[in-house]
Amino acid sequence: MEQIDRWDYAGEGLEESQLPAAPWELVRSWVDQARRRNKAQGDLPEPDQISIGTVDEHGRPSVRTVLMRYLEPAGPGFYTNLDSRKARDLAANPQIAGTLTWAPLFHAIRFSGRARQLDRDVVRGYFESRPWGSRVGAWASAQSQPLHDRGELEQRVHELEQRWPDTGRPDDVPLPDGWGGYVIECDEVEFWAGRSSRLHDRLVFVREGDGDLSTEGAWRVERRQP
Secondary structure (H helix, E strand, O other): OOOOOOOOOOOOOHHHHHHOOOHHHHHHHHHHHHHHHHHOOOOOOOOOOEEEEEOOOOEEEEEEEEEEEEEEEEEEEEEEEEHHHHHHHHHHHEEEEEEEEEEEHHHHEEEEEEEEEEHHEEEEEEHHHHHHHHHHHHHHHHHHHHHHOHHHHHHHHHHHHOOOOOOOOOOOOOOOOOEEEEEEEEEEEEEEEOOOHHHOOEEEEEOOOOOOOOOOOEEEEEOOOO
């Protein structure tokens, strides 16, 4: 049998007394803590990476890791090509789950609910904040589609760079019609805090009423077994 490296999760855990009345405050706090940790110690690269799970029209699941570039009381969100595998899945079935995991902190947050497309003005604002090369790349990549070789992609990038040279302006590359974003409108938000002997804390906000992640009175809390 292969030798398995093991380590104990020496986290501080999470108690009900530490929870706010709605999940938003703690979501914001843990995300900020992860970002500070990476800046200070460098052991949490891409602290905003989130694993997104979808299912297609046949019920086949798919998980991929993207960057959480939207975080508001409405929920966490991300941007993508609207003809990508994830976007096609969400068109067929808007149910979605996402997980932020920060192993050095013994923290994770799980979101589950339904995906909603972000408003076009929000998408445009984010697109224009991206580096010029990333904006060109959004046009060059027919995301999730087959590609003959790397050279084919690089040739498309070269052609688009000539078409839309870098002028330093946020609108020098237009927003593609087929590029957008999604927010997860959550029914559940689970906070996972690692503890010794795998006796972790799992405290879950479960939606009971209307509102967003900051709405008090819209959530109840369950403790679930590790």
